[in-house]
Amino acid sequence: MGDLNFMKEFVEVFRHQQPLVAEITRFALREKGINCFMQEGGVAGLESPAVAPITDTRVEYVVYVHKMELEKARKIVDKLPLKRKSFNVSLTKIPNRKRQILHGIYKVVTSIIPILVILFIFMQMVS
Numbered sequence: 001m002g003d004l005n006f007m008k009e010f011v012e013v014f015r016h017q018q019p020l021v022a023e024i025t026r027f028a029l030r031e032k033g034i035n036c037f038m039q040e041g042g043v044a045g046l047e048s049p050a051v052a053p054i055t056d057t058r059v060e061y062v063v064y065v066h067k068m069e070l071e072k073a074r075k076i077v078d079k080l081p082l083k084r085k086s087f088n089v090s091l092t093k094i095p096n097r098k099r100q101i102l103h104g105i106y107k108v109v110t111s112i113i114p115i116l117v118i119l120f121i122f123m124q125m126v127s
Contacts, residue, residue, distance in 0.1 A: 013073045014063040015041070021082060022061035028080055029065065034073050036065045 013036070014025045022038055029036045041062045065073040 009067055010037075010064040011067050011070055012062050013065045013070060014077050015060050017060050019061050022063055024082070025077055025080060026063050029063065029073055029076055032072075032076050034065055034069050034076070036063055036073070038063050 013029075014022060016022045016025070026036055026038050039062050041060045
């Protein structure tokens with residue numbers, strides 16, 4: 001297995017929940033000659049290549065650049081016509097009230113469905 005110490009030379013320059021926005025950022029950086037790459041970052045901190053980008057509340061897309069190009073990359077990212085706060089839902093920040101309620105409903109529904117399936121199977125076996 002190769003030496004992965006070179007990864008320590010890359011730092012995060014942009015993070016977004018929407019894969020298209022991160023891809024636009026990556027494209028803009030590459031267009032200006034900055035080497036960069038994008039990875040999926042999960043809630044658990046696990047990262048993997050963004051092979052098939054999806055929109056998910058548990059996934060964010062992170063664009064990395066080399067440390068030596070960080071300042072130049074930040075200037076380019078800041079000039080992009082992206083209103084990051086208006087459509088980004090960060091996993092590290094407290095979500096708004098409506099999002100909390102919807103997430104609570106999702107957790108309840110996904111918890112109840114397996115129980116109902118097990119009860120249904122049990123009732124079929126008993127009768």
